[in-house]
Amino acid sequence: MTTKQLVSLLLLSGIFFGGCDTDSIDQERPVIDFTLEGSFPQACDTIYFNEGFELRAYFSDNEGLASFSLDVHHNFDHHSHSTEPVSCELDSTKEATNPFVYIQDYLLDSAEIQVSEQILFSSDSSQRHDSGDYHFFLRLTDINGWTTYRGVPVKLLYRDSVLNK
Amino acid sequence: MSIVVRSYLFFNLLIISNYLVAQSRIHGRVYDQEGKALTGAIVQVKEKPEVVMTDSLGRFSTSGLPPGFYTLQVSFMGCTNQSLRVSLQENSEYLEVHLQPSPYQLNEITIQEKNLSENTSPPFGPSVEVSANFLQRYDQGSLMQSLSRLGGVQSQSIGSGTSKPMIRGLGSNRLVVTENGVKHESQQWGMDHGLEMDQYSADKVKVIQGPSSLKYGSDALAGIIEVQSFSPVLNQGFRGKLNAHTHSNSGRLGSHLTLSWSDSTYHVEMKAGGTRYGDYTVPGDSVDIYSFRIPLDEGRLRNTAGRDHSLSFAFFRQGEQADQRLQLSYYFQQAGFFANAHGIEPRSVDYSLHDRSNWDILLPQFWVKHYKFHYMNDRKIGSWSLKQSFAYQFNHREELSEYTQHGFMPASLPDSLSYWSELDRSFKKHSYHYQLITHYQQGNRWQFEQGLAFEGQRNRIGGRSFLLPNFNQLGGGIFSTARYQLSSYHSISGGFRIDAMQLKSEQHADWFATPLLHDVESEPVYLMRSSELEKTFMNYAWSISYEWETVDRAIAIHLGRSFRNPIAKELAANGVNYHYFSYEIGNPDLDQEVAYQGDVNLRWSNTFIELQINPFLGYFENYLFLDPTSEYDQLYGQGNQVFRYSEAAVLRTGGEVTLLTRFSSNWMLGNTTEYLYTEQLSGTKLGYPLPFSPPLSSLWSLSYEMDYQQERAIRFELDYQLVAAQTRIVAPEFITPSYQLFGFRAQADFSLFGQEFTSSFQIQNLLNTRYWNHTSLYRLMNLPEMGRNIQISLHYIF
Numbered sequence: 001m002t003t004k005q006l007v008s009l010l011l012l013s014g015i016f017f018g019g020c021d022t023d024s025i026d027q028e029r030p031v032i033d034f035t036l037e038g039s040f041p042q043a044c045d046t047i048y049f050n051e052g053f054e055l056r057a058y059f060s061d062n063e064g065l066a067s068f069s070l071d072v073h074h075n076f077d078h079h080s081h082s083t084e085p086v087s088c089e090l091d092s093t094k095e096a097t098n099p100f101v102y103i104q105d106y107l108l109d110s111a112e113i114q115v116s117e118q119i120l121f122s123s124d125s126s127q128r129h130d131s132g133d134y135h136f137f138l139r140l141t142d143i144n145g146w147t148t149y150r151g152v153p154v155k156l157l158y159r160d161s162v163l164n165k
Numbered sequence: 166m167s168i169v170v171r172s173y174l175f176f177n178l179l180i181i182s183n184y185l186v187a188q189s190r191i192h193g194r195v196y197d198q199e200g201k202a203l204t205g206a207i208v209q210v211k212e213k214p215e216v217v218m219t220d221s222l223g224r225f226s227t228s229g230l231p232p233g234f235y236t237l238q239v240s241f242m243g244c245t246n247q248s249l250r251v252s253l254q255e256n257s258e259y260l261e262v263h264l265q266p267s268p269y270q271l272n273e274i275t276i277q278e279k280n281l282s283e284n285t286s287p288p289f290g291p292s293v294e295v296s297a298n299f300l301q302r303y304d305q306g307s308l309m310q311s312l313s314r315l316g317g318v319q320s321q322s323i324g325s326g327t328s329k330p331m332i333r334g335l336g337s338n339r340l341v342v343t344e345n346g347v348k349h350e351s352q353q354w355g356m357d358h359g360l361e362m363d364q365y366s367a368d369k370v371k372v373i374q375g376p377s378s379l380k381y382g383s384d385a386l387a388g389i390i391e392v393q394s395f396s397p398v399l400n401q402g403f404r405g406k407l408n409a410h411t412h413s414n415s416g417r418l419g420s421h422l423t424l425s426w427s428d429s430t431y432h433v434e435m436k437a438g439g440t441r442y443g444d445y446t447v448p449g450d451s452v453d454i455y456s457f458r459i460p461l462d463e464g465r466l467r468n469t470a471g472r473d474h475s476l477s478f479a480f481f482r483q484g485e486q487a488d489q490r491l492q493l494s495y496y497f498q499q500a501g502f503f504a505n506a507h508g509i510e511p512r513s514v515d516y517s518l519h520d521r522s523n524w525d526i527l528l529p530q531f532w533v534k535h536y537k538f539h540y541m542n543d544r545k546i547g548s549w550s551l552k553q554s555f556a557y558q559f560n561h562r563e564e565l566s567e568y569t570q571h572g573f574m575p576a577s578l579p580d581s582l583s584y585w586s587e588l589d590r591s592f593k594k595h596s597y598h599y600q601l602i603t604h605y606q607q608g609n610r611w612q613f614e615q616g617l618a619f620e621g622q623r624n625r626i627g628g629r630s631f632l633l634p635n636f637n638q639l640g641g642g643i644f645s646t647a648r649y650q651l652s653s654y655h656s657i658s659g660g661f662r663i664d665a666m667q668l669k670s671e672q673h674a675d676w677f678a679t680p681l682l683h684d685v686e687s688e689p690v691y692l693m694r695s696s697e698l699e700k701t702f703m704n705y706a707w708s709i710s711y712e713w714e715t716v717d718r719a720i721a722i723h724l725g726r727s728f729r730n731p732i733a734k735e736l737a738a739n740g741v742n743y744h745y746f747s748y749e750i751g752n753p754d755l756d757q758e759v760a761y762q763g764d765v766n767l768r769w770s771n772t773f774i775e776l777q778i779n780p781f782l783g784y785f786e787n788y789l790f791l792d793p794t795s796e797y798d799q800l801y802g803q804g805n806q807v808f809r810y811s812e813a814a815v816l817r818t819g820g821e822v823t824l825l826t827r828f829s830s831n832w833m834l835g836n837t838t839e840y841l842y843t844e845q846l847s848g849t850k851l852g853y854p855l856p857f858s859p860p861l862s863s864l865w866s867l868s869y870e871m872d873y874q875q876e877r878a879i880r881f882e883l884d885y886q887l888v889a890a891q892t893r894i895v896a897p898e899f900i901t902p903s904y905q906l907f908g909f910r911a912q913a914d915f916s917l918f919g920q921e922f923t924s925s926f927q928i929q930n931l932l933n934t935r936y937w938n939h940t941s942l943y944r945l946m947n948l949p950e951m952g953r954n955i956q957i958s959l960h961y962i963f
Contacts, residue, residue, distance in 0.1 A: 147897060
């Protein structure tokens with residue numbers, strides 16, 4: 001009797017709790033792909049001030065991309081929120097005096113896109129920014145608010161200072 | 166499937182009908198000479214070895230008796246025993262027993278009765294109460310983790326020593342935690358803010374699952390966790406209790422001491438305790454945050470060490486007309502946050518510094534202090550009782566981390582600011598409460614309770630990050646409940662409450678200037694983060710319930726409406742939470758959150774089995790939540806994703822099944838299974854669940870208990886927990902895989918030098934399983950839960 005009751009109770013809990021179906025809600029994060037030929041920047045790449053470059057990456061999502069944001073900030077303290085498995089050779093830590101900051105957001109309206117965005121990090125010669133280790137931090141959202149982060153470690157340099165080295 | 170259901174239901178009916186036929190029983194109620202129901206009276210059928218106790222309404226029932234003549238003996242301490250002769254026919258026999266006081270009444274009993282009478286108002290939802298014994302047996306390092314064994318109760322853990330409660334997937338400001346009847350006011354809204362309470366001071370904890378705004382006003386949408394930490398008993402002389410414990414995983418050491426003294430009028434009590442723990446260990450030698458692999462030193466999560474200590478005094482005086490209580494308590498906690506990731510932001514650390522010691526608390530870290538003062542006056546006038554309480558609480562929390570230049574912040578913190586560069590956020594909250602409750606009992610059938618409450622709050626912020634502004638609030642409410650006993654087993658109850666609250670928040674501007682446009686030499690501005698705001702809210706709550714209850718079976722149906730005032734953060738937030746890369750924007754036009762919930766509570770038991778089934782259905786008209794949008798904000802959000810406080814209609818359903826089988830006098834098998842389904846029925850996240858929804862989970866425990874010598878016992882218990890994967894998620898969550906856990910526990914009473922001790926030994930996560938808890942704060946950072954932990958504790962009562 002006791003065993004039968006036990007079995008029936010288990011069955012009951014099974015029925016009571018078994019009623020959930022998998023839903024068709026979007027649970028996929030968008031994808032930032034830097035592996036295609038010509039993608040830029042790659043980890044440890046160098047970007048020069050006042051010399052425009054092209055951000056080249058492949059963005060995709062199952063339902064639709066919404067926007068992306070670019071945040072470039074210094075990594076002189078080696079705080080690292082790099083998301084890359086590779087580690088670059090960093091300069092030694094230093095105090096920031098006039099670090100370069102670049103924040104920009106861009107709207108997207110397709111499910112996939114080969115981004116090629118012309119960007120110029122301009123720096124006034126009278127008030128030069130600190131050169132050295134920076135993070136090229138990319139964030140991409142889809143229409144449902146799912147986000148993907150990519151933090152690419154790069155060097156921001158002045159062409160003349162490199163030539164002087 | 167349907168055949169299975171049908172045959173199953175048929176089978177069930179068979180069992181039930183079988184029982185209905187076979188059963189003849191003696192049941193009834195026990196009263197004192199004034200006609201007041203006596204709880205805990207002992208009823209013994211002389212012809213049977215079994216003894217039953219009366220419930221909170223004085224009812225008892227003893228079943229499984231063949232027809233015949235029986236002698237019943239009813240006893241209650243302080244009363245003269247009464248014997249009755251009963252002739253039992255095919256059906257059942259109902260009795261009403263009135264006990265007379267014995268010539269020598271003990272004070273102890275009157276006090277115990279008083280303690281019980283505190284909870285006479287109906288709970289309006291399924292409730293479960295656990296004793297200090299339960300908390301001691303299932304001690305896991307924090308109060309909420311111990312309580313999470315109960316069906317429908319979850320804990321949101323933050324590291325090894327901190328956790329916050331959840332009831333059926335709702336937490337933070339959607340449930341109320343009370344200590345001795347006073348709402349615990351801290352920074353409940355914060356995901357990483359725990360419960361600042363000394364867990365070893367709890368004498369008992371009651372969890373009410375269901376809308377409970379009736380008693381505590383705004384916030385108690387999901388339920389109440391009532392912690393009782395002061396239960397005076399007179400005529401005990403000098404007593405003491407000592408608890409000491411250690412955990413292998415974090416190296417935790419802790420002890421707690423309670424000293425009390427009472428005579429025939431006074432009870433004085435002092436409690437003091439402290440714990441210290443090191444970094445805790447997870448299985449494996451690394452963790453992955455994004456594709457970034459962080460090596461761990463011997464599996465230790467860097468900088469998760471912490472400490473806490475507490476001190477409290479309590480005083481009770483029994484008076485001719487009124488009893489008085491006074492309590493003062495202080496609690497302090499300090500703990501580190503995992504150093505390699507602050508929020509979801511991976512950060513590199515100085516390994517030589519962090520791995521030097523597992524005990525130091527470095528940056529990032531938090532500390533919190535909580536002070537509480539509570540005075541209560543309980544007056545009895547005839548069938549009336551009048552209870553007044555006044556409380557003051559001060560909560561001070563600071564979060565510290567190294568200064569990091571985010572967005573357009575300057576490279577280093579200027580000296581002109583009044584706080585030091587490590588101070589990320591600080592919160593100071595003063596809160597005042599006043600409550601008056603009258604209780605009236607008319608005959609045996611009617612019980613009334615009326616009350617009014619006022620609450621004031623003053624909140625001040627500090628530090629370099631901004632999440633919510635300074636604000637003050639003042640509110641109050643009146644309520645009335647009634648309970649009518651239809652017959653000895655049926656009762657109905659209902660209640661209504663009206664509340665009003667005014668909130669005033671101050672304006673707040675950034676301490677640093679933000680350039681308005683790129684590449685142009687425009688004058689940077691100090692952005693206004695929040696403007697002055699004044700809001701007034703009014704709302705009401707109601708509950709009705711029907712209960713049919715005998716000693717061995719019960720059906721209770723509850724239905725209620727509860728509400729929650731939006732908090733300052735939801736109305737006026739406008740800042741970047743860099744721990745989560747979220748730019749959080751409040752909405753001053755948000756309405757009060759309103760929720761309805763219906764519960765059914767079924768209980769059935771016999772000598773071998775106890776089964777409880779608690780299904781529920783809940784509906785939120787407008788659940789307020791932080792919605793991750795698809796936008797970024799360049800200026801105010803400094804390039805971060807916009808998270809906007811939004812409203813959505815939400816459906817919640819699920820329930821708990823608890824089964825207890827005693828298949829011999831020593832062996833017991835228990836199971837608790839809980840399930841929750843949530844769905845947003847409107848808004849931008851239509852079709853999505855609510856964030857942090859706990860997955861289907863089932864906990865089995867097999868225990869063996871044996872008495873040895875006279876009253877000493879030895880007990881073994883094996884736990885097996887099976888948790889399903891949580892695949893219903895909403896941004897920014899991750900799918901959490903399923904897992905299974907084993908645990909073992911042994912407990913023994915023993916005597917040494919003529920003193921009585923209880924010692925326990927526990928192994929949590931026996932197989933050192935690497936798993937993730939969907940409701941844990943560290944889930945977003947992909948940090949696994951604690952590995953194997955061996956816990957030894959010793960309790961000494963003198």
